[in-house]
Structure formats: C-alpha cells, structure tokens
Amino acid sequence: MASKGGTLGSKRRPPDQARSSLLAAADRLFYEHGIGSVGVDAVAAAAGVTKRTLYYHFPSKEALVAAYLEARDGATRLAIESTVSEHGARPGDRILAVFDHLERWFATPSYRGCPFNNAAAEQPGTEAAAIAARHKAAVAAWLSDQAQLGGARHPKEVGAQLLVLVDGALNGAQVSGSPEPARSARTVAELLLAKADIEVSKRGKR
Structure with missing residues (x-):
C-alpha cells in the first residue's frame, strides 16, 4: 500500500519543503534546458519527490511553469x-x-x-x-x-x-x-x- 507522496514507511517531506524543492528543481531545469525540453518526471526526480506529490502542489505542468x-x-x-x-x-x-x-x-x-x-x-x-x-x-x-x-x-x-x-x-x-x-x-x-x-x-x- 502506498502512502500519499511516497511508499509506506518512507520519510515524508513537509508540504512546504516539498513545494520549495519542486520550485527549485523547476527553476534550474526549465532555465538550463528550456520549458519544452523538461517533463514533470524530471522535475519530480530532481526534487526528490514522487510525481503524485508534484501534482498535489501543481495540478499541471502549466501551473508549475507559472509558479516558476x-x-x-x-x-x-x-x-x-x-x-x-x-x-x-x-x-x-x-x-x-x-x-x-x-x-x-x-x-x-x-x-x-x-x-x-x-x-x-x-x-x-x-x-x-x-x-x-x-x-x-x-x-x-x-x-x-x-x-x-x-x-x-x-x-x-x-x-x-x-x-x-x-x-x-x-x-x-x-x-x-x-x-x-x-x-x-x-x-x-x-x-x-x-x-x-x-x-x-x-x-x-x-
């Protein structure tokens, strides 16, 4: 059974920290490689969170780009x-x-x-x-x-x-x-x- 934002028993990041990590990762990747060249999988991986956590904070890639x-x-x-x-x-x-x-x-x-x-x-x-x-x-x-x-x-x-x-x-x-x-x-x-x-x-x- 998977817990929200990670596997059961994994250490979960506080919501604000997860959002900050996602924005920091998006900032680096979007700026270095271009918005169109970077997918949400790459952003989530760079932030150290699951894609489900990313979508919890940003309902779409467009919303993530806007926040960035x-x-x-x-x-x-x-x-x-x-x-x-x-x-x-x-x-x-x-x-x-x-x-x-x-x-x-x-x-x-x-x-x-x-x-x-x-x-x-x-x-x-x-x-x-x-x-x-x-x-x-x-x-x-x-x-x-x-x-x-x-x-x-x-x-x-x-x-x-x-x-x-x-x-x-x-x-x-x-x-x-x-x-x-x-x-x-x-x-x-x-x-x-x-x-x-x-x-x-x-x-x-x-």
Missing part, C-alpha cells in the same frame, strides 16, 4: 532592488544600476538568457507568456517612475526606450556569451538620460 516564472519575477525584483539600493537615491544612478546588475549576471557561467523572453518565445499565447508580459510591463513602469522622479518630461517614453536597451542587452549577452552588451547598453542609457535631462552623479558615470 512568478518566483523568478520576485527574485529578479529583489536582486535589482538590492543593486539599486547601493547606488543612492538619485533616479539616474538607480536606472544605470540596472545595467550594472545585468553585467554581473551576464558574467556568471549559468546565464542562459532572460527566462521571461525564453518562456514567451517557447510558449506564445499561454499563461507563461502573459506572466512574461506582466514582468516586462512592471520593469518598464519602474523605469518610467525613476525617469519621472528624475525630471523627464516624457517619462513613459524614456521608460520604454530603456526597456529596449535592457532587452537588447539580455539577448545580446545570450548570443555572445559576454557581459559586453550590458556595458554597451549602459553607455547608450547614459546618453538617453542626458537627453532627457536626468542627472547622473559622478559616481554613477563611467
């Missing part, structure tokens, strides 16, 4: 906020700090492109693509808010232009395997901020 992207969204925002907080309160410096964050990320061996761009390309028209679109909209809104605080006359336009630079750097680094696209995008961002009359401190300039 939502977790990535939260982690990405925290990482950017951590980097930005080191650059003071000046909006121009905070905007440029995003490109400094990207440069450090691109220099890591594990970089495989933007997980949201990857998901939208792999699964157009799905909830995954919708989450990716919401993430991009949130980034654009934050950039626009910073531009407005910096005194830009057309902050939404500046935010949209900065997002293009961010996405260009993300894709360029994925293809080239180099952090150079982040540096190039930062240089162009400095010019864009200057045109919009958004001040950058001497510390923020390169």
